[in-house]
Amino acid sequence: MDATVMIAIFTMGGLGLIFSTLLVFADKKLRVEENPLIAKIAEILPNANCGACGFAGCHDFATKVVEVKAEPNGCPVGGKDLAFEISQILGIESKESVKKVARVLCRGDNKSAKKKSTMYIGPRECSVQAIISGGEKLCYYGCLGGGDCIAVCKFNAIFMSEDGLPMIIEENCTGCGLCAKACPRGIIEIHPIDRDVFVFCKSKDDPKRSKEVCLNACIGCGICARKSDGGIEMMDHLAIINYDKLDPSKIPFDKCSTKAIQLISNFDEKVLIEETVNSLTN
Amino acid sequence: MELIILFISAALINNFVLAYFLGICPFIGVSGKITSALSMGIAVTFVMTVTSIVSWLINYKILIPYNLTFLTIPSFILVIASLVQFVEMVIKKVSQPLYRALGIFLPLITTNCAILGLALFGAMREYSFIQNIIFALGAGSGFTLAIVLMAGIREELELANVPDAFRGAPITLIVAGILALAFMGFAGMI
Structure with missing residues (x-):
């Protein structure tokens, strides 16, 4: 194989390796722990991101429900069933919401x-x-x-x-x-x-x-x-x-x-x- | 003296946003509020400066000695992408609200033409190491200046009585145009 090709491959590969190694260390140092409940709730939300709950999207709603205790019935799209499921995950009682x-x-x-x-x-x-x-x-x-x-x-x-x-x-x-x-x-x-x-x-x-x-x-x-x-x-x-x-x-x-x-x-x-x-x- | 001229030239006369029209997307996208515009400017300046250092090293220590100048763009992109990833991690760690305010425009710095443009300008004009850093600082502060000015005007615009058809994007683009026109006034300075 042509020497330039080898050099080019090793150069790009080497640069990639160096940068990814640095990012691995940075990730270990700077990782932000997220409450696992948030991911669980975000999964069962409708994920239409319609914003009807008043938050910036479904994921934001999940975060607010877990962290600042927003009402689990805040999602009008999911309705009663969803509010029940969310409160099951959080282990709290849910209030009835009118459609x-x-x-x-x-x-x-x-x-x-x-x-x-x-x-x-x-x-x-x-x-x-x-x-x-x-x-x-x-x-x-x-x-x-x-x-x-x-x-x-x-x-x-x-x-x-x-x-x-x-x-x-x-x-x-x-x-x-x-x-x-x-x-x-x-x-x-x-x-x-x-x-x-x-x-x-x-x-x-x-x-x-x-x-x-x-x-x-x-x-x-x-x-x-x-x-x-x-x-x-x-x-x-x-x-x-x-x-x-x-x-x-x-x-x-x-x-x-x-x-x-x-x-x-x-x-x-x-x-x-x-x-x-x-x-x-x- | 030469370095000061280089700095002023990059910041004002050849302002990346308003004279070269590079990096327009965060300029329009994140200029809604002065605070987030300032943070965006600082993030871009940081990425620019470190990019200029690393890209200079790669260019003169690896690419040119081994005749690999055809790898300029991919290797610079690699540098920029890694740096942006790093900046994103830092911002996410330090300030969640800022992370959300910058939103998609933060990862978009990766493909921001202002930053790749800066690295390529540096290589093309054969700046020395120091010159390159000064050039990056100038370009970064020029970008910050432009985006903060824009954010200031847009905050005032919210109180202005803008005709219905001009609300939102149209008036923003008109303001950007007038701002560019104003910056053309620096052209005769040096």
């Missing part, structure tokens, strides 16, 4: 929301539409229909209905809140799954304009607020629910002329039907 899901608080679909006379041609993403033109609908508070929420969802829990509104599939939704963050209009909120009463509108337009631009808008009449004993407050022509004081039996749902305030269970059926239609067509 949370995303709710889309706008019902201005393609049928009920009026559109501008000009057409929007351009990127469909909501984030772009919101900055450039405010979308196709006359309402500046409602759903843009671009599907940013669907794009960020890691759990296939959102799909676009035929009428152009995002629909949440409760079984898949983990309440991680990525969709809520992605929505430039802030119409997606995370609520406990057993919460039933919602105002399905975010419009702060005055009554006249609300009525003009959308059939399902909250027009700010204030009837629900007057009957609710403080459970609902009117702010900027919009009914805001205070869930701590709310008594659903006092709310006159049938008096709401646009059906903006409603029980979500009233149109659960619609979601189910759409879901089956969707799965059949796919």
Whole structure:
């Protein structure tokens, strides 16, 4: 073999050997011991790194659970079962956590929301539409229909209905809140799954304009607020629910002329039907 | 005197980031906060200085005497990679929050073009041992200066009323461009 080849091999090999030996010694001196429980817990976490727990990722959550005693039920994705497993590993009792899901608080679909006379041609993403033109609908508070929420969802829990509104599939939704963050209009909120009463509108337009631009808008009449004993407050022509004081039996749902305030269970059926239609067509 | 000129030239006039556009990725990536930017600058300066020493030794004691100059890049990369690994260990040991703040950009120093660029410049321009170290110190402090300046401006930017479309990356790149423009003003100094 050519001498240069041998020299080259030995030079690189020798350099590699020297540096790796030095690193071995450095590693022995500088190793940081990690609690073995952290690795154990990190293993059973979903590892989607969605950040719904409020920490920087699944591994960070595991570290916080072990070291600063964060609640083991902090991971909404894993739910009860995971909280139980984590508390088994840590040897502590776990508290029950209520499943949370995303709710889309706008019902201005393609049928009920009026559109501008000009057409929007351009990127469909909501984030772009919101900055450039405010979308196709006359309402500046409602759903843009671009599907940013669907794009960020890691759990296939959102799909676009035929009428152009995002629909949440409760079984898949983990309440991680990525969709809520992605929505430039802030119409997606995370609520406990057993919460039933919602105002399905975010419009702060005055009554006249609300009525003009959308059939399902909250027009700010204030009837629900007057009957609710403080459970609902009117702010900027919009009914805001205070869930701590709310008594659903006092709310006159049938008096709401646009059906903006409603029980979500009233149109659960619609979601189910759409879901089956969707799965059949796919 | 010559060494001082070399230092100033590497730090200001031929600033690695703002005149040569080397090492842009940590410059944009870790310039969110002054403290982490400063630590990044120090880490890069340390790696640069030690790289310049070791790479000079390898170049003049091994590669050139044995006619192995075709091994320049792999052997320098080896030096840099080992050093970065070492720095990573030290930072992980000394300060966990800093380790997390630097994140992926710390191991990325391995392939940081500023550092390989420095080693290769040193070999190409045939600097002496002392010159090489001064050059590395100058380049390192130039990098630190640039990234800290950038972090300072970005901290102020958080309070500024930036138009929606410019938020985040666009305004950062514009600021970097203006900063580079300002550093061009040093060009006539020496």
